[in-house]
Amino acid sequence: MEERFPKCLKCGVGVMVPLSDYGRDGAPIRYKAWVCTNPDCGYHIRIDNGEVSYGTRIRETEKKRQGI
Numbered sequence: 001m002e003e004r005f006p007k008c009l010k011c012g013v014g015v016m017v018p019l020s021d022y023g024r025d026g027a028p029i030r031y032k033a034w035v036c037t038n039p040d041c042g043y044h045i046r047i048d049n050g051e052v053s054y055g056t057r058i059r060e061t062e063k064k065r066q067g068i
């Protein structure tokens, strides 16, 4: 496998991989978010409408349908 992705600076184990999304009109949004591949880490950087956010928790984009 190629390892062209930057290493996660938080855990140092996983790598940051870019995730792309699609807009409402189907236009691709490249590299909308970067997420660490280490599931125990979960560090991510993402941008929404020009606002950058980062952290170790994936924000839930889907509404909770099931109570815990």
Ligand SMILES: [Zn+2]
Binding pocket: 008, 009, 010, 011, 012, 013, 014, 015, 036, 037, 038, 041, 042, 043
């Ligand atoms: Zn990490």
